[in-house]
Amino acid sequence: MKDSKSAKNASSLKSEMMERRQSQRIPLVVMEVKGKQANRLFLAYANDISEGGLSLTTESNLRVGDRIPIEMMLPDNKTKVSCTGEVVWKREIMKDGIISQGVGVRFLDLEDGKKRAIEKLSEPADKGKKGSKR
Secondary structure, three states: OOOHHHHHHHHHHHHHHHHHHOOEEEEEEEEEEEEEOEEEEEEEEEEEEEOOOOEEEEEEOOOOOOEEEEEEOOOOOEEEEEEEEEEEEEEEEEOOOOEEEEEEEEEEEOOHHHHHHHHOOOOOOOOOOOOOOO
């Protein structure tokens, strides 16, 4: 009974988070993100991204409200993104005895051109091609 209740709560939480998102999230295989916290560089891995922000996994101890400079290369391997992000949520993740942080980061000053590049990642590959049938 307890398992079904916790599964229901997890499902409800996920549904609530989806409703608050303003942009579609694009799952990523692995994307490195470099940032600075207290003048120290840290490395994180993006789990998904949208033009509004991204979720990261990192061993750095970030806190909700932290503002961090972010630098990353989008999966197209052409578009470099540099902006400031703000940590809006945080979870502790334990995997293979290693504690990591899962954090949600909202972009604060992402350029419009970079937003469009991120948005294009979610477009179907055949969108815009002449003669394409679906």
